[in-house]
Amino acid sequence: MAFKQDLNNQFARMGKVLGSGRRLELLDYLAQGARSVEQLATVSGLSVANTSQHLQKMQQAGLVRAERHGKQIFYQLADNEVIALMTVLRGLAERHLAEVREMVSMHLTRRDGLEPVSAEELLARAWSGLVTVLDVRPPEEYAAGHVPGAVNISAERLREKIAMLDPSREVIAYCRGPYCTFSFEAVALLRAEGFSARRLEAGFPEWKQAGHPIETEHTPLELTHD
Amino acid sequence: MAFKQDLNNQFARMGKVLGSGRRLELLDYLAQGARSVEQLATVSGLSVANTSQHLQKMQQAGLVRAERHGKQIFYQLADNEVIALMTVLRGLAERHLAEVREMVSMHLTRRDGLEPVSAEELLARAWSGLVTVLDVRPPEEYAAGHVPGAVNISAERLREKIAMLDPSREVIAYCRGPYCTFSFEAVALLRAEGFSARRLEAGFPEWKQAGHPIETEHTPLELTHD
């Protein structure tokens, strides 16, 4: 039965790569769109060499792929199922690891007591034109792909730019994923300022993975879409 | 942003556990149903102590849980999403790792040229009563849960017991999962003997995970079903 063992060893190559918090963080950023090594190093706080090594491991394991554009090499997820993989992994962790449950309930409790908005609900309501969809991620991530019609005000600058939003319309905010704090903060701020605001249930990667429509700013960053 | 790092480190605990072929093999067996440490050690060929250590790691990572019954401790998957996790992982590996594609095409090519049967098709046709559903796994695994109405003849003994099957009915065979060779061998043998035979697309774990009905022989092995 060497076949079974060999096969499981191959699957384990992919598993190993998921066994480092640093790499999971890099995958998180890559789930927003393609990024150069330097961009990833900056955003994750790792050295460029270290980032490069992690990216190569992930590439060898088939989770990401690289493509040169001009002087830089852009990495991206090998396919959208990587997002599904992380979603399942996180769901299991949240259900079975007490530490995760605690951390999540400490940091991500919605003080507003409102249910998050599902992707389907957002689609229906955005279509009706009665809500403002707000993307609170940094501009580069917005540029690489966002929910159609979404307005981009990064979480950092929301306080100063809040006047740009129409107070008569409900706001639905989203960010990088279910554990990204930006949208929680944004909703809290908006509600404090008298807005009617709710969070999208998940983030942009999950939206993309579900096959919902996507809008792109300009195309240099948005590479081959298989 | 210590929160993000801590959270990813927690998720990585679960990832680490997927980074060993041995553990993936144990998870495969557990996906068939609950098993004692000794049973798992026997079937996987590992020492009891080594098996125990792997099981404990998986338990700490929240992938499996343990329950004592009499003198033995039975391990089982923490929940059915573990099967989904492995399905996504394997799908990614099969798509992006050349080695996996090669191994699969070497060992699992269907020489019969027939498409496998989907779970939905099996349900429809089994209900009509015109097909024999054949479980070619070992009897213990059949006992711990199987497709309703399935006949159990383990792959080893199929040749000697083939006369028990009605040659006028089509046979749909299944085993442990998409990479288990039993059902491929069974279909080849049956077709050589003049049967009309096809494979179920996936195996019993995937059937269970999809929420399809399950039949159990007796209950001591089938523990709490949350």
Next chain:
DNA sequence: TTTTCATTCAATCATGTTATTGAATGAACA
């Protein structure tokens, strides 16, 4: 209470992994 025995623990060695440094590629652009 005592015995039994499936499971776990503890200690060890060999092996693999991570982060860091500084140097080396090598494709792109002038």
Next chain:
DNA sequence: TGTTCATTCAATAACATGATTGAATGAAAA
């Protein structure tokens, strides 16, 4: 053709992991 500079490589040290022993638990059965 030569220069630039983003990325990768190579070497190292600290650390984590896996398999193997044999002994130690401790719950169940006698």
